Amino acid sequence: MRPRVVCGIAAAVALFATACGSGDGGSASITAQPAPAAGYPVTVADCAGKETTIAKAPTRIVTSNAASLEMLLQLGAGDRVIGTGFPPGKGTLPSALAEQGAKVPVLGDKAVPKEKLLGSGADLYVDTFGAMPMMGGGATGPSEAEFAAAGIQHVYLLSTACAGTPKAAKAPRTDLAGIEDDIRRLGAVTGTAARAEELVTGMEKRIGEVRTALAGVPEDKRPSYFVFDFDAGTKQPVAVCGRQVANAVVTQAGARNVFADCDADFKPGSWEDVVAKNPDWIQLSVRNRGSEEATRKAYDDAEAFLRSFPATQGLKAVQEGRFVRLGSEVTTIAGVRNADAVRQIAATVHPDLVKNGQ
Known part of the structure; x- marks a missing residue:
């Protein structure tokens, strides 16, 4: 994670919307519920291939941020989450999950402090990021030995934790x-494998419908696409590169990310780079502001900037008003709603082929 974009897309990856805000997260407590006993042990690996064996279903889970929290809520394991870092901002979780998500105690408005995490009583820590300095202060997280001493098993969301590491695949992520x-x-x-299959099946159905609808569109006829992270600031744009989740979302939606060829997840860019790419479409990517009115204003402000900024006002997409209004949270963060983002982008850039993008 890069400090210069701590209020933008890279921050959305880290915090799902609120590290730039001041939410107190509340003080609600959650009673751990009985977890399933079947299907264990389970062995999972980290980005380097080091394996962790889970002998039984965890009952007290801490999540590093709202991305992994939402995934647990979607899986039906939210009643076992006893705390999170980088809590979800108001309006960022799906409405069906918002009430339960709001009850999860916030252990850190940014990264969970090391001592608080180790003393949380958790038996599992779900980490979206992987081994790197913890956001918000430069201090590192607990070592694996410290996790073990506290009785906490440590697992990762590999799709995000590995994206910026040397172990990541060099080819762009396209699915x-x-x-x-x-x-x-x-x-x-977490012992919710059946629910996981339901979620994946639903994602594959939605994406498959888009893929079928766009099957006749040759690669070289697919429009070029720039994800504009308005919340990162306007002085220097951030390139969303080939390793990032958003590259897969854009590709599956039948568009071509103009920065797919940079071998990273995110990379500082320049307006000269964007002008040289002259994208057919620009995504106005903003964080949910907590209300439809406030979020709409953020989109309006992002569009107004591009229309008034000398370097961008002549771009093809700006001249023709080809903007996609879609939040950072569902584009750049791994989750079930990536499939919905695919459909929404596809319905906007290929309106004659894909319907009902919302």
């Missing part, structure tokens, strides 16, 4: 298989 694998893996770890 959602890694995200689906994370859902299945977390389902196995």
Whole structure:
């Protein structure tokens, strides 16, 4: 994670919307519920291939941020989550999950402090990021030995934790298989494998419908596409590169990410780079502001900037008003709703072929 984009897309990956806000997260407590006993032990690996064996279903889970929290809520294991870092901002969770998500105690408005995490009483920590300095202060998280001493097993969402590491695949990410694998893996770890399969099946159905609708569109006829992270600031744009989840979302939606060829997840860019790419479509990517009115204003502000900024006002997409209004949270963060983002983008850039993008 890069400090310069801590309020933008990279922050959305880290915090799902609120590290730039001041939410207190509340003080609600959650009683751990009985977990399933079948299907264990389960063995999972980290980005380097180091394996962790889960002997029984966890009953007290801490999540590093709202991305892994939402995945657990979707899986039906939310009643076992006793705390999170980077809590979900108001309006960012699906309405069906919002009430339960709001009850999860916040252990850190940014990263969970090391001492608080180790003393939380958790038996599982679900980490969206992987081994890196923890966001919000430069301190590192617990070592694996410290996790073990506290009785906490440590697992990762590999689709995001590995994206910026040397172990990541060099080729651009073009499908959602890694995200689906994370859902299945977390389902196995929490004893909710059946629900995980339901979620993945639903994702594959939605994406498959888009893929079928766009089957006749040749690669070279698919429009070029730039994800504009308005919340990162306007002085220097951020390139969403080939390893990022958003590259897969854009590709599956029948478009071509203009920065797919940079071998990273995110990379500082320049407006000169964007002008040289002259994208056919621009996604106005903003964080949910907590209300439809406030979020709409953020989209309006992002569009107004592109229309008034000398470097961008002449771009093809700006001149023709080809904007996609779609939030950072569902585009750049691994989750079930990536499939919905695929459909929404496809319905916007290929309106004659894909319907009902909302």
